[in-house]
Amino acid sequence: MMKKILYVIIGLLLVIQFIRPEENRGESGGPHALQNVVDVPDTVLAVLKTSCYDCHSNTTVYPWYTNVQPVGWWLANHVSEGKRELNFDEFKTYPSKKAIHKLEETADVIKENEMPLNSYLLIHRTAKLTEAQKQMVIDWAQQAQMQVK
Template sequence: MKLNKRKTLGILAIAVFIIIQLFGIDETLPPVVETENFYNDKSVPEDVRILLRNACRDCHSNETEYPWYINIQPLGWWLKGHIENGREQLNFSKWNSYDDKRKARKVDECIEVMERRRMPYKSYTWIHKKAQLSDDDYERLIAYFESVK
């Protein structure tokens, strides 16, 4: 069999793709301390907790539900990077461990991203219909965050 350059490159690309599948992401979830968990905080209205659970949990909490395609690399690496970045910015599982200053800053940021409809990402809600927020949902969340400022 005579291999030309294109064929060799093709075989190499497939080999690389197969090999990187061996380096899956670590799916272990960081633990949730219930007293720190926003989603279980009874002082937050239930409808708000449900909205934020449906729309933000996968990237902003330690209760991520990983989709099946997280097992396909490099897609999984990319998604995991997103989730880690999201958690770092804002982690509803750790909400009550934030001091007042940090909470106040996060509340302001939440209002801003809700007003600009920046979160949740379109690429996410396209697949996760449950996370789609209506204008009423956005208004409800803004009103809630304004009320705790």
């Protein structure tokens, strides 16, 4: 009995490997990108790219284990929800009011340690922001709000 259950589980795990989510492999930094709306110093952009762009841009860097399901499904879900909420590569398509609000929220989620998601930090150690990086991005996000036309 136990053996049968085990075989069924292994079988299911094998089958789900073939159901692959669509990947987020668009172009980053296109005409609608954040940099075309407000000034983004290289140091700030580097932090956003490392810590936020996997879920908030048109390009995700996929580590090998996202080829293993259901890990890939789980990440794909975060990417689609994250992009719906905020896509730095589509920033120019946002009306001014929304753009300002998203910059405000960017500062807030970093201040409150809500982003990057904890579950993501577990496997992406390098995405964790230092206190200095947090302050830098928060200061920038507050300044940038005034540049939105």
